[in-house]
Amino acid sequence: MTTIADIAKRAGVSVSTVSYVLSGKRPISQETQERVHAAIEELDYHPYAPGRALASRRTRQIAVLYPTESNGLTEFQLEFFTAAAEAAAGNRYAFQLSTAPVTERGLLNLIRGGAIDGLILMEVRLHDWRVDLLRKHGFPFTLIGRCADTEGIDFVDLDFEAAAELAVDHLAELGHRSVALILGGEEQQVSGYGPAVRSLAGFERALKNRGLNGTVIHGEASFESGHALAHRLAGMQEVAAVVVVSPGVLPGFVAGTYDVGRRIPEDLSLVTMVPQKYARIFTPALTTIDFPADQMGKLGAEMLIRRLEGGGDQAAHVLLRGELIAGRSTAPPATTQAQDAQTGTVAAGA
Amino acid sequence: MTTIADIAKRAGVSVSTVSYVLSGKRPISQETQERVHAAIEELDYHPYAPGRALASRRTRQIAVLYPTESNGLTEFQLEFFTAAAEAAAGNRYAFQLSTAPVTERGLLNLIRGGAIDGLILMEVRLHDWRVDLLRKHGFPFTLIGRCADTEGIDFVDLDFEAAAELAVDHLAELGHRSVALILGGEEQQVSGYGPAVRSLAGFERALKNRGLNGTVIHGEASFESGHALAHRLAGMQEVAAVVVVSPGVLPGFVAGTYDVGRRIPEDLSLVTMVPQKYARIFTPALTTIDFPADQMGKLGAEMLIRRLEGGGDQAAHVLLRGELIAGRSTAPPATTQAQDAQTGTVAAGA
């Protein structure tokens, strides 16, 4: 194996010079640089990461913690991961996908093991022990979603409160006076799962503002559960408008709705919160509040990396607002034009 | 930071003893082991990966190479990744997702950089330079898909040839005499993309066996392209049965089919090759040949790890066969029973 010592010898310089040529951390004469680079070419040298990591105490690896048992958003997650991985690669960082360590011991092992420089946390709870632990140990991290106390920590989140309001407004404008909200399991409210808690808050606020009637329904993230919900909703005659927040129930819910003989949008207006790419799979295309998963992945990774590179004196708080894209699942034949547009509001502050 | 030296001192033993207690690579007396473990507890020691990696020349990291520009199967990829990540974690390996290095230089950097022990390759071509390069350098890897010469290399692949036959048989039994096959872009045939090449072969064989007429159509992996294909197919009156191999065209194709006033399955029988979970999203649920993405991810990771651990003297060749799951997209109201079953044939040999 070729090492910098070989390069040094070949180029007639010292090892540190080679190291500095590579890192650029101190000025090296043009001529020396060229000799070193020539040697690197000739000997086909590739820096050896573990050596580097041991000496510098940095691995240029980041990881995303994604608990598998979570209510998989499928399309969303994939876009998120690939965008994050690309952003990482663009900054010459490796991107690691970790599904395992939900235990304190596991997480400790991860951050003390020295294999990664920073972490991206998903599925964050309002009060999340992982956040507390990372903070306590001073380990760099970024949240996808956010906890209650965001003092000094980076996050990028979706504005589910605004999204729920937007959804209700949309349905109200279609003439509905009674709207149902379908969330994930009730334990999500209890455990303070952001999307569940905040969309509920936005929902209630919008109802009040508009003077509408509302019903909140919980369902598990499975096809069967969604299917059952459709049946249940069919029994509630007065409700012909529904907002589905939990993506997991969606396939079953839509299928179930047709199974009970209700058509979308003729008999039931539906607004969802999934990527447009996903919403468009359904027939007819669902109306959705489209959140830019790829932007989140990119931002999440970049925020973390910036912090790792020392640029993160000020915490970055990014709250993305989703845009409502009408499918054919709500109103009389709305626009079906493909549009990839999306908007986001970005705010920085402590 | 706590190191094994600290542990050694605390336990009153030498550093090598601590190391051996941790690795179990040589017999240590019960008593000594206990003292060491006690010290580890008290000092809250966590082994430091880079040190370990530098000394042992192994990182316990594997990576999957996933070219982003590929025709993303979304659902499939996500299931695959998470299953692979879990399998890796189960064997105490970290799982890395790499989207970047399509260049020879990038790949060389990756395998010479020492950051990973082995690679999983996706989107393999019949003649794939990456395979040649890895083979030449003796770097451990596993294929998802397979190349022409699989001598001595591990792979897990889907049997697209059998799948295409199965699809045609199914359609023939429904009474169709003329069947269309929708593939991805034509360049996939040229570049020898396995799924495209092999499903075409199976398609043609099945046509011949059954004495049917066939049409082959290529489309890009985009909504718009799929939409256009539906229009095009509508112009071919005699064809009321179609097999869609490329998942990318599916959403657009289905939407387009409805847009031209054709119903599925009443006016058009459709068989696809996507995960059932995905097929079920469509309304009505699509008939699909369901490949177990999670099994592939698990197997791919495990095969690689087994090889890394020295168990891989014999190359493992795994060819998974998909099961046809009838949705409501083909025949007169077929079974809609949810069934998660799947079968696979496993063959070992050089």
Place this chain on the structure above:
DNA sequence: CTGTTAGCGCCTTCAC
């Protein structure tokens, strides 16, 4: 602008 050198934390050969 360049060289010398002492580690980074751990593994493993060699000696006992």
Place this chain on the structure above:
DNA sequence: GTGAAGGCGCTAACAG
């Protein structure tokens, strides 16, 4: 069954 010691490849003081 246990110790001692020499690296693994690279970085970053410290010297000039």
